[in-house]
Amino acid sequence: DAKTTQPPSMDCAEGRAANLPCNHSTISGNEYVYWYRQIHSQGPQYIIHGLKNNETNEMASLIITEDRKSSTLILPHATLRDTAVYYCIVRVGVVRGSRLTFGEGTQLTVNP
Amino acid sequence: EPEVTQTPSHQVTQMGQEVILRCVPISNHLYFYWYRQILGQKVEFLVSFYNNEISEKSEIFDDQFSVERPDGSNFTLKIRSTKLEDSAMYFCASSPGPEQFFGPGTRLTVL
DSSP states (O other): OOOOBOOSEEEEETTSOEEEEEEOTTOOTTEEEEEEEEOTTSOOEEEEEESSSOEEOSSOEEEEOTTSSEEEEEETTOOGGGOEEEEEEEEETTOTTOOOOOOOOEEEEEEO | OOOOEEEOSEEEEOTTOOEEEEEEOOTTOOEEEEEEEOTTSOEEEEEEEETTEEEEEOTTOOTTEEEEOOSSSOEEEEESSOOGGGOEEEEEEEESSSSOEEOOOEEEEEO
16 A cells, blocks of 8 residues: 655644645555544544545545645534544555555644 | 444453453444554554455454454454553444444553
8 A cells, every 4th residue: 555644733723624635656546545534542433535536525525636646635614523633544446344554644633 | 323333442451361342333334344553553453354254464463363243243352361562442443345434442451
C-alpha cells in the first residue's frame, strides 16, 4: 500500500470548513484513498473513499487531484464533535477482508 | 443504525491468564477484523476473518492469539496467556465491502 503524508495537527473554527490534506505521491492505479477518523480512543469511524473522481456523502467531501498524488477531505461546517484524529489510508482496490494500515493521522481541533 | 458491539468494555487480568474478548458484528456483514491500539500508539491490524477462516493476519497475531465465530452472531478474540505488553484497546470491525465499521473497543489491562 502507498505511503501517505499528513500534517500532524490542524485547527479550525466551529462552523467553518475544515480542509484536511493528504499526500500520496506513490499511489498506483488500483489504489483507493480512504478516510477514517478516531474520536478520543473510540473505534475508528469510516468517512469516505474514492478512486479518482470527487466523492461526497453526508459526512464529508473528498477531492482527489487529477494526478491522484494528493487529496483533501472537506468537512463543510465543522462542529466541536468533529475534533478527532483523521487518517488518510491508501489501499489496493476494493479488496474485502484486507487490512487497514493506520498512520499517525492529523489531529483536527475545532475551536468554538 | 446498526452498530458493532463489544464486551466487556474493560477487562483486567493477571499476566499469564487467558482472556476472551467478544464482538457482535453488524448482522449482514461477512468480513470481520480485530485491531489493537496500545496507549498513545497507532491502530494496528491483527487479523481478518471470512467464511470461518482467517483471511489475513499480521506478525503480531502469533500462536497466543486465536479467533472464532462460535455462532451466527459472535466473533471472539482469545489471548491464551496474556503478557504485560498485551495491554491495549482492542477493536473489532466488520464490513460488507471495502469500508470497515468499528466497535467501541475493549480496554484490556494486564497486571
